[in-house]
Structure formats: structure tokens, C-alpha cells
Amino acid sequence: xxxxxxxxxxxxxxVLSVLILVLIAMIGLYAARVPxxxxxxxxxYALAGALRLASRWLFAAAVQMKERNKAVLLxxxxxxxxxxxxxxxxxxxVLVTRxxxxxxxxxxxxxxxxxxIEEDYKKCGEVPPPPPDWVEAVAAVAQIRSGGGEVAQKxxxxxxxxxxxxxxxxxxxxxxxxEERHDILEGILPxxxxxxxxxxRVDKKLGDLAENAATVDAQMKKYRQIAAKxxxxxxxxxxSSFTQxxxxxxxxxxxxxxxxxxxxxxxxxxxxMVGAGxxxxxxxxxxxxxxLVIILxxxxxxxxLMEALRITHLFPRITNLNDRARRRMVxxxxxxxxxxxxxxxxxxxxxxxxxxxxxxLLQSLAASAPAAPSDGWVGRIPMAGQMVLxxxxxxxxxxxxxxxxxxxxxxxxxxxxxxxxxVRILGFALRVLGxxxxxxxxxxxxFYDLLVVLPLMVEHLVRSLRGGPVVHPRSLDxxxxxxx
Amino acid sequence: xxxxxxxxxxxxxxxxxxxAGCTDPRNHVQAVYVLIDTSGxxxxxxxKAQVIINYLLGTLQPGDSLAVARVQSRSFSEKDIxxxxxxxxxxxxxxxxxxxxxxxxxxxxRTVQGSAYTDITGAMIQGAEFLNxxxxxxxxxxxxSDMQEELDKVTIRSFPISLKDIRVIAVNVTKLNTDNIxxxxxxxxxxxxxxxxxxxxxxxxxxxxxLDRLDAIFTKS
Numbered sequence: 001x002x003x004x005x006x007x008x009x010x011x012x013x014x015v016l017s018v019l020i021l022v023l024i025a026m027i028g029l030y031a032a033r034v035p036x037x038x039x040x041x042x043x044x045y046a047l048a049g050a051l052r053l054a055s056r057w058l059f060a061a062a063v064q065m066k067e068r069n070k071a072v073l074l075x076x077x078x079x080x081x082x083x084x085x086x087x088x089x090x091x092x093x094v095l096v097t098r099x100x101x102x103x104x105x106x107x108x109x110x111x112x113x114x115x116x117i118e119e120d121y122k123k124c125g126e127v128p129p130p131p132p133d134w135v136e137a138v139a140a141v142a143q144i145r146s147g148g149g150e151v152a153q154k155x156x157x158x159x160x161x162x163x164x165x166x167x168x169x170x171x172x173x174x175x176x177x178x179e180e181r182h183d184i185l186e187g188i189l190p191x192x193x194x195x196x197x198x199x200x201r202v203d204k205k206l207g208d209l210a211e212n213a214a215t216v217d218a219q220m221k222k223y224r225q226i227a228a229k230x231x232x233x234x235x236x237x238x239x240s241s242f243t244q245x246x247x248x249x250x251x252x253x254x255x256x257x258x259x260x261x262x263x264x265x266x267x268x269x270x271x272x273m274v275g276a277g278x279x280x281x282x283x284x285x286x287x288x289x290x291x292l293v294i295i296l297x298x299x300x301x302x303x304x305l306m307e308a309l310r311i312t313h314l315f316p317r318i319t320n321l322n323d324r325a326r327r328r329m330v331x332x333x334x335x336x337x338x339x340x341x342x343x344x345x346x347x348x349x350x351x352x353x354x355x356x357x358x359x360x361l362l363q364s365l366a367a368s369a370p371a372a373p374s375d376g377w378v379g380r381i382p383m384a385g386q387m388v389l390x391x392x393x394x395x396x397x398x399x400x401x402x403x404x405x406x407x408x409x410x411x412x413x414x415x416x417x418x419x420x421x422x423v424r425i426l427g428f429a430l431r432v433l434g435x436x437x438x439x440x441x442x443x444x445x446x447f448y449d450l451l452v453v454l455p456l457m458v459e460h461l462v463r464s465l466r467g468g469p470v471v472h473p474r475s476l477d478x479x480x481x482x483x484x
Numbered sequence: 485x486x487x488x489x490x491x492x493x494x495x496x497x498x499x500x501x502x503x504a505g506c507t508d509p510r511n512h513v514q515a516v517y518v519l520i521d522t523s524g525x526x527x528x529x530x531x532k533a534q535v536i537i538n539y540l541l542g543t544l545q546p547g548d549s550l551a552v553a554r555v556q557s558r559s560f561s562e563k564d565i566x567x568x569x570x571x572x573x574x575x576x577x578x579x580x581x582x583x584x585x586x587x588x589x590x591x592x593x594r595t596v597q598g599s600a601y602t603d604i605t606g607a608m609i610q611g612a613e614f615l616n617x618x619x620x621x622x623x624x625x626x627x628x629s630d631m632q633e634e635l636d637k638v639t640i641r642s643f644p645i646s647l648k649d650i651r652v653i654a655v656n657v658t659k660l661n662t663d664n665i666x667x668x669x670x671x672x673x674x675x676x677x678x679x680x681x682x683x684x685x686x687x688x689x690x691x692x693x694x695l696d697r698l699d700a701i702f703t704k705s
Contacts, residue, residue, distance in 0.1 A: 268575075275573030277547020279512045354575055361579045365538040365586065 029448070030455035037445055044441020051434030058427030065420040070234055073413050074226050077237040081223045088216045095209055110198060113191045120188050124181045238413065245410035251403035255396075259295050262344070262393040265386060267291040269350035295397070298340050302398025305333040312405040341394040348390030352383040511621030514702075515549040516540055517611035519604070520566075520593075521629030522554045527598035532656055532695060533628045537589050539698045540626075546571050546578040549618045552589050553607060555629060556599030558639055560606035566592045570618065604633045605641040612647050624651045626701065630658045631677055648685035653701055655692050 008017040029036070225233040271287035278286035307318040308329040318329065449456060518540070520533045537552060544550055551568035553559070567588040571578040608625060615623035625647070631654055635641055654677070663670035678689045692700055 271546070272574050272576060275546065276575055276578075277513060277545060277571075277573050282511075357576055357579050361582060362542050364583065365542050 026452055026454055030452040033448065033452055036448060040441050040444045040448065044437055044444070048434040048438035048441070051430045051437060055427045055430035055434060058423050058430060062420050062424040062427060065416065065423060069413060069416040069420060070229070072416065073234060073237050073241065074229055076241075076409060076413070077233065078223065078226045081219055081226060085216060085219045085223060088212060088219060092209065092212045092216065095205070095212065106198060106202065110195060113195055117188050117191055117195075120184045123184050238417070241410045241413040244406045245414050248403040248407035248410060252400065252407055255400045255403070258393055258396055259299075261389070262295050262397070263288075263291050265351060265390050265393075266294060266344055266347045268354055269347040270294075272350060272354065294340065294344070298337065298344075298394040299397050299400055301333050301337045301340065302394075303401040303404070305330060305337060305398055306401035308333060312401045314401070314405055314408070337394055337398060341391045344390035344394055345387045346390075348386035349383065352386060513547050513549075513618070513620040514544060514622045514624070515615045515618040515620035516544065516551075516624045516626060517614055518550070518552045518626045519555050519559075519607045519611060519628060520552065520596075521602060521604070521627070522556055522596050523599045523602035523634065525598075526602075526630050526658065527596055529628070529656060529658060530593050530596045534590060534593050535695055536626065536628060536655060536698060538586065539701075541582045541586055543702065544571060544582075546573050546575050549620060550585065551611075551614055552592075553610065554592075554596075555602055555604055555607045555627075557601035557603060557636060558606055559603040560610050562610070564607065564610065565614070568614070601634045601636050601639070602629070602632060603635060603639060603641065604629060604631065605645060606639070608647065608652070609645055612645070612650055615650055622651070623649060624653060624701070627652065627654045628656055629654065630660060631673055632660060645680075645684045647681060649687050650685075651688040651690070652681045652686045653688075653690045653692060655698075655701075656695060657691055657693055 005011065007021065008014065009020050010017045222233070222236075226237070267285075267288050270291045271285070274286050274290045276285070276287060280286055280289050303312070303314070304318065306312045307315050308321075308326050310319060310326075313319050318326070321329065518533070518537060520530060521527075522530060533552075540550055547570075549568070549570045551565055553565045556564065567585050569581050569585050571581050604627065608627070611625045615625070633641075654674070657670075657674065659667075659670050663673075674691060681689045690700070692698065
């Protein structure tokens with residue numbers, strides 16, 4: 001280390017020594033002022049330029065990423081809406097095939113029923129036969145005065161009786177005819193009801209069709225918006241993607257809980273199969289890894305099953321398989337899944353046996369009284385519960401494929417969006433740093449001039465005495481350049 | 485998508501393999517050698533040894549090893565091993581072995597007979613041999629004794645022994661009548677054993693007199 005005394009030009013006088021040193025330094029700095037200004041300016045500009053360039057590149061990259069994200073988002077949205085429209089059309093097709101295929105039969109039935117009603121109606125319209133012509137003769141006889149004697153009286157009585165008989169008969173016939181008509185009308189009633197029912201059914205089916213058509217219209221509108229790459233569609237899809245991401249994350253967390261329970265169920269009995277004393281890492285037993293592998297295999301089988309059923313579309317190769325191969329794959333996955341579920345149920349039973357054995361050993365070692373036997377079927381409930389859980393959980397895990405697909409797809413959008421934002425923030429930070437570097441170089445120039453302020457003032461004085469152009473000591477413009 | 489998933493899987497597998505490669509699975513295996521002093525008055529304490537053996541049987545895991553040997557006039561011999569077992573990897577088999585082990589030691593401890601001298605050093609050398617042969621990651625010698633070594637004139641044990649990487653735990657170190665007169669004898673005896681054991685390369689020396697604190701056997705001090 002250099003001794004401070006070595007720098008003392010005037011060893012006995014520190015102040016004078018320092019003053020002389022400062023003066024020498026000032027003169028040296030003044031002499032180097034122009035090249036030093038150049039160096040500081042060059043470094044500042046180089047830094048600022050590089051940072052600004054990097055910032056621009058990042059902003060451009062962010063814009064590209066955003067465009068790419070938008071393209072991916074719209075493509076996903078288009079695919080999803082397209083699939084939904086396709087499904088709606090399929091549904092409409094099924095509806096049309098199922099309901100309108102029977103429409104000619106329905107129409108014929110309606111026509112037949114209407115014809116029959118018409119015929120019956122016509123029958124009802126037939127008026128009873130008019131009273132016979134002798135009614136007028138009876139009216140004439142009725143006008144004969146009754147004072148004509150006994151014979152006339154008798155004749156009139158007989159005529160009256162005869163007329164009354166005929167009247168009763170005619171009235172009876174008339175009533176019978178009306179009864180028949182009423183019967184016919186009564187017979188029409190079921191046909192009316194049938195027609196009403198049929199028409200209601202037709203109305204409902206047409207209503208369903210209209211509803212489906214409205215759904216298709218709505219989806220088509222959405223599809224058009226996506227195809228037009230509108231900002232509204234992008235915003236809707238981004239929100240939807242975010243919602244999907246959250247929902248999928250929640251469901252996956254729940255599934256992870258299920259997997260953890262499953263793991264706990266089979267980790268101990270797996271030690272009976274692969275050994276309890278083997279360790280893969282410092283704290284990871286082989287039996288635990290084996291249990292984990294079984295759970296992962298179950299999840300994979302579930303994934304393949306869902307793919308083969310075309311519920312998820314994570315593997316295009318499986319989706320594009322022909323129907324026969326796909327059906328085979330469904331059966332293979334299902335059989336493997338069932339086998340694994342049975343194995344898990346057996347392992348759950350084994351777990352209970354192992355725990356009971358360990359408990360019995362510990363009790364015998366403690367030399368305490370043997371444990372009371374469990375209460376029949378009540379004591380077996382936990383074992384049965386474990387077995388049922390062991391059987392059910394693999395199937396429950398199989399459905400993880402659905403939220404997993406949503407999670408992967410939405411994570412792409414969310415991640416892409418976050419990355420673009422991050423790049424933009426980084427670009428902004430570099431821009432700020434660039435500006436800071438530029439201003440710092442200016443500040444350094446001013447500071448440098450501050451260090452050599454005395455020589456600058458002398459220079460100014462000498463120039464003014466010579467009558468030359470007056471140069472102000474702080475002769476830097478706003479950009480840090482020396483003024484001419 | 486598939487490529488990315490495949491890459492992630494390869495990386496994960498690589499990490500697991502690397503982690504597995506960095507550790508020795510044998511480090512988790514324990515081997516315990518229990519020495520039971522059957523000399524003189526201490527033979528009366530032998531019944532308590534069953535408590536320790538039971539604790540060990542309940543604590544040791546499948547794959548671990550356990551041996552019980554007696555300490556008598558000359559104990560550097562396999563014949564002094566009362567029972568030994570390397571527990572099976574399968575828990576059910578290991579439990580069966582433990583039951584048999586317990587029955588064997590129980591039968592011995594009921595009929596234990598006192599010996600004239602106490603060859604603790606010879607028993608420790610025998611124990612170290614057994615433990616090193618097991619290849620276990622954690623080796624422990626449990627000495628159930630008053631730690632008062634008494635040898636006949638012919639027996640030679642005054643030479644350096646090797647207990648490298650072995651934990652030595654003295655359990656139920658009872659006080660002799662002379663210790664009660666001058667406790668420095670007891671403390672001095674324990675100190676001398678500690679020095680000898682540490683000089684022999686033992687990784688740990690511990691004394692546990694309270695049989696309710698047996699969990700300290702497997703905890704590091």
C-alpha cells in the first residue's frame with residue numbers, strides 16, 4: 001500500500017502539498033478535457049444506444065409474441081367453436097332424422113283423422129226427415145168445429161189418437177237420430193285429442209329445432225367474429241382462457257389430493273412386493289416410487305382412454321386412428337385400468353393386513369394383554385372402505401385427462417401472455433437504463449468541467465483579454481456536446 | 485406438444501437417476517449388536533435386557549440386522565451370539581423373524597447363568613466383525629453392562645481395537661458398591677471407556693441409564 005506521506009510534495013505542510021497536487025491534477029485534467037469529454041460521451045452514447053437497441057428489439061419481440069399469442073388464441077377459439085358448431089349440426093341432424101323422418105307417417109295419420117272427423121261431421125249435419133205431408137191435412141181437420149155430432153166427434157178423436165201416435169213415433173225417431181249424432185260426435189273426441197297431442201308434439205320438435213338453430217346462429221356469429229380476428233373475440237377468448245386455466249388448476253389440485261390418498265393407500269403394501277429396505281435416493285424408498293409409478297400408469301391409462309373415446313385431443317395420432325383401432329385401444333385401456341383398480345383394491349386389503357400384523361407384533365413385544373377382537377362387521381368397515389377407495393380412485397384419476405387438457409391449452413395462452421408482458425417490462429426497463437446512461441454521461445461531462453473550473457475561468461479571462469470569442473466555462477449544450 | 489412432454493420426462497428421469505446415483509442405498513440399513521453382560525451380580529439385570537431387545541425389534545425395519553450376544557469370561561467367539569437375524573425385505577416375513585427372535589432371546593434370558601469374568605473388549609471386537617460384515621450404513625453396539633471389565637490372567641485384551649464408524653452405546657450401566665463409596669470410580673470407568681472407544685475410531689459414544697429413554701439409541705447426540 002502506498003504511504004500517504006510519499007505524496008507530500010511539501011513534507012512539512014500537508015495543506016500546501018494537497019493544494020499543489022490539486023492544482024497539478026486540475027491542469028492535467030484541463031489538458032485532457034477534450035479527449036476525456038469524447039471518451040465519456042462515446043461511452044454514454046454507446047451504452048445508451050445498445051440499451052435502446054435492445055429495448056426496441058424487446059418491444060418488437062413483445063409485439064410479435066402478442067400477435068403469435070393472438071393467432072394461437074384465435075386458432076384455439078376457432079377450433080373449439082368449429083367443433084361446437086359441428087356438434088350442434090350433428091344434433092340438428094339427429095333431430096331432423098329422428099323426428100322429421102316420421103313426418104310423412106305423421107302427416108298421413110293427421111290427414112286420415114281429419115278425413116274421418118269430416119265424415120263424422122257430415123253425418124252429424126244430416127237433418128231428421130221433415131214431418132209428413134199430412135200435417136197440413138191434420139191442421140185442416142183441427143179447424144173443424146166440434147159441434148158436428150157424435151160421429152164427427154168420434155172421427156176426430158180417432159184422428160187425434162192416430163196423430164198423437166204418429167207424433168210420438170216421429171219424435172222418438174227424431175230423438176234417436178240425435179242420439180246417434182251425439183254418439184258420432186262423442187266418437188270424434190279421441191281423434192280431436194289425438195290430433196291435439198300430435199300437433200303439440202310437432203310443435204315441441206319444431207321448437208327444439210328452432211332452439212338448436214338459434215344456438216348454431218350464436219356460435220356462427222362467434223365464429224365469424226373469430227374469423228374476422230376482432231379484438232372483441234380476442235378479449236372474450238382470453239377471458240375464457242383465464243377462467244379455464246383457473247378451473248382446471250382447481251380441479252387438478254383436487255385430483256392431486258386424490259392421487260396423494262391413493263399413494264398413501266398403496267405405498268405400504270408395495271413394500272411387500274418390492275421390499276421395504278430399498279432406497280432410490282436419500283429419502284425415497286423404492287416401494288414409494290413403485291406406488292407412484294402405479295398411480296402415474298393409471299393416470300396414463302385414463303388419458304389414453306379419454307383420447308380413444310375422443311373426449312380429449314392431446315395426441316393427434318390417437319384421435320386420427322380409424323374406428324376399429326380406436327375401439328381396440330378403448331378396450332385395452334379399460335381392461336388395464338380395471339386390472340390396476342383390482343390390484344389397488346388388493347393392495348388396500350394388504351395394507352390393512354400389514355398394519356394388523358405390525359400391531360400384533362408390537363403388542364406381543366410390549367407383553368401387554370392382546371387387543372380385543374374387532375366388533376364383527378363394524379371393525380371391517382375401514383378395510384372395506386380402503387378397498388372401495390382403492391378400486392374407485394383409479395377411475396376417478398382417469399378423468400384428470402379432461403382438466404389436464406384444458407390446463408395445458410389455457411396455460412399456453414396465459415404463459416404466452418405473461419411472457420409478452422415480461423418482455424415488454426424488460427424492454428421498458430432497458431429503455432429507462434439507456435436514458436439513464438445518456439443523462440449520466442452528460443452529468444459526468446458537467447462534473448468534469450466542475451473539476452477544471454479554475455483553468456476554464458483562466459481560459460475565459462485570457463480569451464476575453466485577447467479580444468477573441470468569449471467561451472463560457474460551462475459550454476455544454478443540452479445534448480452534452482461542446483458549444484462551438 | 486409430444487416432443488416437449490418427452491423432453492420434460494427425459495430431464496425428470498435424468499434428475500431422478502442422478503439423485504439415485506449420488507446416494508448409497510445401504511446408508512439406510514442399520515445393524516445393531518447387543519452385548520448382554522452375564523458376569524457376577526450383573527447377571528441379575530439380564531431380565532431388563534429383554535426390554536431393550538423388544539424395543540429394537542419394534543424399531544428396526546425390514547432389511548436391518550440385529551444380533552444379541554453374551555459377555556462372559558472370554559467373549560471373542562461366534563458361540564456367544566445368542567440370536568442373530570437379517571430381517572427380510574418383506575414386512576410380513578420380517579415380523580415373523582422378529583417373533584422367532586424374541587422367543588429365542590426370551591428363552592435364553594430365562595436361564596442365564598453368571599460367568600466368573602467379564603470380557604467386554606473381546607465381545608466388542610466380535611461385534612465389530614459382525615457389524616462390518618453386514619455392510620450396513622449405520623452400525624451400533626449396545627452394551628448392556630456395568631462396564632467393569634475383569635479378565636483372567638491368560639486372556640489378553642490390552643491392544644488397540646478398531647471400531648471405525650461404529651456407534652457404541654452403554655445401557656443400564658449400574659453402579660457397583662465401590663462406586664457408591666467413591667463415585668469417581670464410576671465416572672472414571674466411563675471416561676476410560678469413552679477414551680478407548682473414541683481411540684478405536686467409534687463415531688459416537690453414549691450412555692443411557694434410563695430404560696424409558698431408549699429412543700435416544702437411534703438419535704444422534
